[in-house]
Amino acid sequence: MTNRNKLAVLVVTLCALALPFLTNDNRFLAFVVGMTFINVLWATGMNLMYGFVGLIPLMFAGIAGIAAYAMVYFTRTLEWSFWLAMPVATLLAAIVGVALGLPALRLKGFYFALCSLVIQSVLTLAFIFFPTFTNGDTGINQILPPDWFGGQLSLSSLEIVIAILAVSGVLLCAWLVRTDLGKRFIAVREDDILAESIGIKVVRTKIIGFFIVSVYAGVGGCFYAAYTGFISPRTFDVLVSLNIWLFVAFGGRGTILGPIIGTAILAPLPYLLQDIQAFKEIISGTLIIVVALAMPAGIYGAYLAARSRKPNRSMEARMQEQRV
Amino acid sequence: MKLLEIRGLSKSFGGVAALSGVSLDSFEGEALGMIGPNGSGKTTFVNIVSGHVRPDSGTLTLSGVSIAGLRPNQLAAEGLCRTYQAVRTFSNLTVQQNIDNAGLLLKQKGLGDAELRELAEWLRLDTSLDKDAGSLTLFEQRRLELMMRLVLKPKLIMLDEPVGGLAMAEVVEMIELLQQLKKRCSIFVIEHTMRVIRELADRVVVLIAGEKVADGPPSEILQNQRVIQEYLGTAHA
Numbered sequence: 001m002t003n004r005n006k007l008a009v010l011v012v013t014l015c016a017l018a019l020p021f022l023t024n025d026n027r028f029l030a031f032v033v034g035m036t037f038i039n040v041l042w043a044t045g046m047n048l049m050y051g052f053v054g055l056i057p058l059m060f061a062g063i064a065g066i067a068a069y070a071m072v073y074f075t076r077t078l079e080w081s082f083w084l085a086m087p088v089a090t091l092l093a094a095i096v097g098v099a100l101g102l103p104a105l106r107l108k109g110f111y112f113a114l115c116s117l118v119i120q121s122v123l124t125l126a127f128i129f130f131p132t133f134t135n136g137d138t139g140i141n142q143i144l145p146p147d148w149f150g151g152q153l154s155l156s157s158l159e160i161v162i163a164i165l166a167v168s169g170v171l172l173c174a175w176l177v178r179t180d181l182g183k184r185f186i187a188v189r190e191d192d193i194l195a196e197s198i199g200i201k202v203v204r205t206k207i208i209g210f211f212i213v214s215v216y217a218g219v220g221g222c223f224y225a226a227y228t229g230f231i232s233p234r235t236f237d238v239l240v241s242l243n244i245w246l247f248v249a250f251g252g253r254g255t256i257l258g259p260i261i262g263t264a265i266l267a268p269l270p271y272l273l274q275d276i277q278a279f280k281e282i283i284s285g286t287l288i289i290v291v292a293l294a295m296p297a298g299i300y301g302a303y304l305a306a307r308s309r310k311p312n313r314s315m316e317a318r319m320q321e322q323r324v
Numbered sequence: 325m326k327l328l329e330i331r332g333l334s335k336s337f338g339g340v341a342a343l344s345g346v347s348l349d350s351f352e353g354e355a356l357g358m359i360g361p362n363g364s365g366k367t368t369f370v371n372i373v374s375g376h377v378r379p380d381s382g383t384l385t386l387s388g389v390s391i392a393g394l395r396p397n398q399l400a401a402e403g404l405c406r407t408y409q410a411v412r413t414f415s416n417l418t419v420q421q422n423i424d425n426a427g428l429l430l431k432q433k434g435l436g437d438a439e440l441r442e443l444a445e446w447l448r449l450d451t452s453l454d455k456d457a458g459s460l461t462l463f464e465q466r467r468l469e470l471m472m473r474l475v476l477k478p479k480l481i482m483l484d485e486p487v488g489g490l491a492m493a494e495v496v497e498m499i500e501l502l503q504q505l506k507k508r509c510s511i512f513v514i515e516h517t518m519r520v521i522r523e524l525a526d527r528v529v530v531l532i533a534g535e536k537v538a539d540g541p542p543s544e545i546l547q548n549q550r551v552i553q554e555y556l557g558t559a560h561a
Contacts, residue, residue: 183421183428184428191412194413194414196397197405198397198405198428198472198473198476199397200397200429
């Protein structure tokens with residue numbers, strides 16, 4: 001990581017950990033912050049696939065849903081601890097997700113997106129048509145917050161846990177994209193045919209990427225359920241997938257900070273603009289269109305591009321030195 | 325030593341036979357050329373041997389081991405790699421990142437820093453390592469393609485029109501580079517530029533309408549009446 005990136009990550013981390021404390025007196029604001037952190041985690045996962053592997057997994061919310069429903073089943077019916085149910089449910093969702101994604105993993109670009117859209121729709125329908133596990137359209141309410149040594153985690157403590165999780169998710173992603181696996185991801189994104197011909201196992205790389213993304217989706221889904229206390233098929237429908245994708249595209253895909261910026265701006269909007277219901281969609285819609293037109297690579301992407309266009313004196317100076 | 329042994333290779337797309345019963349051998353240290361008119365199946369041949377396309381029938385072995393049905397990444401691990409007719413690099417990544425990506429296959433077993441530096445200097449990429457591959461000239465990108473293949477420590481590189489689109493002076497340089505490349509690995513080269521074939525190839529096979537019609541040293545092939553009639557034309561003869 002460059003020093004500038006390190007500084008940015010540090011600032012984001014501090015903000016993330018401080019915000020739950022600062023907003024503690026205002027439950028509404030605290031909730032908005034909590035939701036934003038869950039979305040940061042989701043957007044980071046989405047970014048790993050969309051920004052680095054180059055595939056748009058529109059079944060993202062569906063996979064989060066599988067984990068959330070499984071977690072609720074484990075904790076309610078089987079009476080497991082949340083801290084056991086969450087990883088097991090996530091693993092289950094990731095395995096189901098990879099299995100469902102297998103046919104799509106031989107596709108790329110637009111065709112992958114289409115296929116994942118179909119899978120998402122099927123998952124939403126499955127949530128409706130298997131009421132034994134999901135309580136159908138009505139959804140499941142009064143989901144308890146995670147247990148904690150005999151008692152329950154308070155909402156504000158849960159917010160801190162979620163903030164820590166979001167920061168860990170970002171750091172994991174930042175580390176991952178610099179490993180050999182991350183290089184393979186980027187190679188597949190840039191040109192999968194070339195990648196394969198220089199020895200990269202393209203399908204395996206996509207599957208690994210897809211598994212990791214499903215884990216992000218699943219962990220976020222479990223915490224979403226425990227945090228909001230309510231899930232229904234609409235909580236995990238295609239619009240949610242598209243929203244998370246939008247956070248990434250809006251902030252800057254393929255960068256670490258971009259999705260955080262995108263989520264920080266877009267995720268709180270629906271809550272903050274609640275009082276002007278009529279204009280809510282218009283305002284967020286206009287914002288998205290403006291950014292899409294003016295900055296196709298997203299806000300942070302545009303910033304990076306502008307910086308690299310500027311004549312970089314220090315670089316030239318370094319090259320001069322090398323020549324001497 | 326026989327490197328590549330291909331027997332009875334056939335491939336049809338729909339009702340069109342792109343290749344019918346092509347057999348050929350290539351030997352270690354040899355530069356084998358392939359020529360033929362447009363649409364005669366040259367690129368299909370390379371696509372099949374490099375694992376991009378499955379043949380309808382035929383057997384393929386590399387150093388005596390069957391390579392039929394292997395994916396391109398598996399073939400790269402076996403020491404067989406290729407370049408593309410239209411230049412293909414990771415254009416948004418730097419030259420260094422392009423080379424690093426090729427190095428992911430062998431990792432520690434691959435080339436050391438000194439060898440990499442020597443290769444980059446030989447291909448005159450050493451001063452462009454920080455540039456985006458897409459910002460390089462075509463000739464530079466062709467050299468980067470070679471570098472990325474050599475990082476894989478190949479036994480055989482298949483080159484699909486390595487001088488396509490290059491200026492005359494660059495063609496001369498490229499031929500020199502490819503002649504030096506022969507010391508590093510075996511070469512299979514498709515070309516329309518007869519100069520490349522004449523100066524580089526030890527042996528030439530001619531493909532016309534998916535069939536092998538001639539196989540021999542360039543001097544002999546370029547005098548072959550059928551080759552002249554169906555491909556070279558009389559202006560060359």
